[in-house]
Ligand code: FES
């Protein structure tokens with residue numbers, strides 16, 4: 001475990017054991033799946049985490065391996081407001097400190113589990129890969145949770161890296177060639193920030209305000225035919241080449257009847273991308289002039305800071 005400042009690698013050659021992952025906010029689980037009476041386990045960043053709610057209802061995400069003998073804490077219990085290991089009942093509070101050992105032995109100084117900075121947004125529990133977050137959780141352009149009606153879906157395990165899938169958001173050519181969307185326009189430029197990329201497109205047919213957060217979230221506000229819709233595609237690495245995915249869709253609060261149509265559109269886009277993303281052997285190959293925004297994105301990814309989470 002520790003901060004890794006080296007540049008990330010645009011490569012699939014990393015093994016889980018050596019991997020550092022981008023310092024991003026990652027979706028770990030649906031908020032609705034988190035309970036205060038049982039822990040939830042998730043494969044995450046080449047390791048495993050346990051998610052639960054503390055007595056105050058706050059979402060907690062921690063390394064799942066017990067510091068005693070390495071039992072998986074996600075098969076443990078929540079007891080007395082703490083996460084308890086099934087094996088010998090060491091129990092851990094929401095800060096990761098071992099608060100109790102039933103044998104009465106002195107608690108060893110190193111008896112702690114790593115606690116990820118955690119927040120809830122868009123119906124998801126987000127964990128930041130680092131000791132202290134250096135940005136806010138991902139957002140959807142021009143929207144917040146009070147101004148739109150939204151739905152969130154878990155998409156399950158996928159055979160691709162999140163940062164490869166997110167390149168879709170600035171791959172404007174594939175909208176026409178793969179998705180068959182006519183009259184695709186490109187932004188003149190991307191606004192690249194330390195932990196995100198934004199762009200705006202105004203065409204006679206539509207308006208798009210897109211945002212990449214970290215290297216694992218693409219969100220957009222689209223206005224087409226006078227109607228507004230919102231989408232967020234996000235995921236978390238399980239290990240290099242494998243990830244878990246989530247999807248948020250939204251519409252203005254007074255038009256909830258449009259939600260199923262927007263959800264169907266987002267799922268169709270995902271389903272059309274999936275055969276390509278799950279089988280491609282990514283390389284930053286021969287980019288042409290039309291790929292200039294992709295080139296900007298790949299450079300941003302290459303320079304994105306990493307952190308090696310505890311294994
Ligand atoms: S392995 Fe967890 S308490 Fe012994």
Ligand SMILES: [Fe+2]
Pocket residue numbers: 168174179269273
């Ligand atoms: Fe796509």
